[in-house]
Amino acid sequence: MSLNFRHVKYFVATANLGQVSRAAKELAISQSAITTAIKELEAMVGARLFERTAQGMELTEGGRRFLASANRILTSIDEALTTSATTEEVSGTLSVAASYTVLGYFLPQHLERLEKRYPNLRIQLYELSREMIEDGLVTNRFDMAVVLTSNIANPELVTETLLSSQRRLWVPSGHHLLGRDAVGLKDVAEEPYIMLTVDEAAHTALRYWNQTPYQPQVKLRTSSIEAVRSIVANGQGVTILSDMVYRPWSLEGRRIETVVPTPPVPAMSIGLAWRQGVELTPAMKLFRHYFSSVYQTPVSQLPA
Known part of the structure; x- marks a missing residue:
C-alpha cells in the first residue's frame, strides 16, 4: 500500500478537529472512511499517530511530528493546483x-x-x-x-x-506524574507552576482553573516561552500550554514531556x-x- 492524498487529507482534518465525527462532517464523508484511512496510514508509518480517548483523537508525539509534514504536503498540492494566471491577477x-x-x-x-x-x-x-x-x-x-x-x-x-491547539501539561523527563493513569488539575496544583503571561495566557489559564476548587502554586510569571521551556525541562516546575508552542527540547538540550490532563482543559x-x-x-x-x-x-x- 502506498501513501496517497486521501490518507494525508483525512489525517490532517482529524488532527485539527480532534474527532473523527467532526472531520467526517467537515469533509462530507463517512466516519468509517476516515477511520480506515488513519489505520492504513499508521500501518505505513509504523507507529500510532493518535491516542483514542473518550474525548476524541489525541495526537501522539509521532502524530505531532507527522502533522507538520502532512500540512506541508497539502500546501504543496494546493500550490501545484493554483494556476499562474490566478497569482498574477491578485x-x-x-x-x-x-x-x-x-x-x-x-x-x-x-x-x-x-x-x-x-x-x-x-x-x-x-x-x-x-x-x-x-x-x-x-x-x-x-x-x-x-x-x-x-x-x-x-x-x-x-x-x-x-x-x-490542544493544551497539555508540560513536565520534565522522568517526572512522577508521567507514571499516573490520569492527571487532573488537583495533581497539577500540588506542583510548582510556571505561569506564562504573554498573549493573556495567564488570564486564559485562570479561566479554567477558577472552574475547579484548585489553584496553581505559581512559582514564576514570565512572558518568555523559552524561559518556561527551560525551567520546566530543568525540573523546577510544570506548566500547561498548547501544542502550537510545544517543543520537546529546551535550549539546554533537556527533554520536556507532555500529559493530557483529565478532564482536558480548553484548547487554544x-x-x-x-x-x-x-x-x-x-x-x-x-x-x-x-x-x-x-x-x-x-x-x-x-x-x-
Whole structure:
C-alpha cells in the first residue's frame, strides 16, 4: 500500500478537529472512511499517530511530528493546483495584525507560502496586543487579523477559527506524574507552576482553573516561552500550554514531556478576524481562501 492524498487529507482534518465525527462532517464523508484511512496510514508509518480517548483523537508525539509534514504536503498540492494566471491577477496591499504567539509560532510558514503564491500581493504585518488588534479592526486601521480567536471579545468582529491547539501539561523527563493513569488539575496544583503571561495566557489559564476548587502554586510569571521551556525541562516546575508552542527540547538540550490532563482543559483556537459587515476586498478574500484551503475549512459554510 502506498501513501496517497486521501490518507494525508483525512489525517490532517482529524488532527485539527480532534474527532473523527467532526472531520467526517467537515469533509462530507463517512466516519468509517476516515477511520480506515488513519489505520492504513499508521500501518505505513509504523507507529500510532493518535491516542483514542473518550474525548476524541489525541495526537501522539509521532502524530505531532507527522502533522507538520502532512500540512506541508497539502500546501504543496494546493500550490501545484493554483494556476499562474490566478497569482498574477491578485495585487495590492493587505494590512494584517497578529498577536505575539501567532506571529512567532503560526504565521511565518504561511507568510512565505503566500509570498511565493501571490508575488503581487503585499502584506503589511503588525504585531500588537489583542485589545489593540480589536480596536484597529473596528476603526479600519487593519483589514484582517490572525489571532487567538478564543480570546476575542469584541462583538463587532467576525472570527473564523482555523484550528484548535490542544493544551497539555508540560513536565520534565522522568517526572512522577508521567507514571499516573490520569492527571487532573488537583495533581497539577500540588506542583510548582510556571505561569506564562504573554498573549493573556495567564488570564486564559485562570479561566479554567477558577472552574475547579484548585489553584496553581505559581512559582514564576514570565512572558518568555523559552524561559518556561527551560525551567520546566530543568525540573523546577510544570506548566500547561498548547501544542502550537510545544517543543520537546529546551535550549539546554533537556527533554520536556507532555500529559493530557483529565478532564482536558480548553484548547487554544487560532484563526482570522475582521470587522463585521465590512465588504471583503479581493485581497482579503484571497487571504481567507488560502487559510481555508490549508486547514480544510469549507468556505461555503463560513460567514460572508
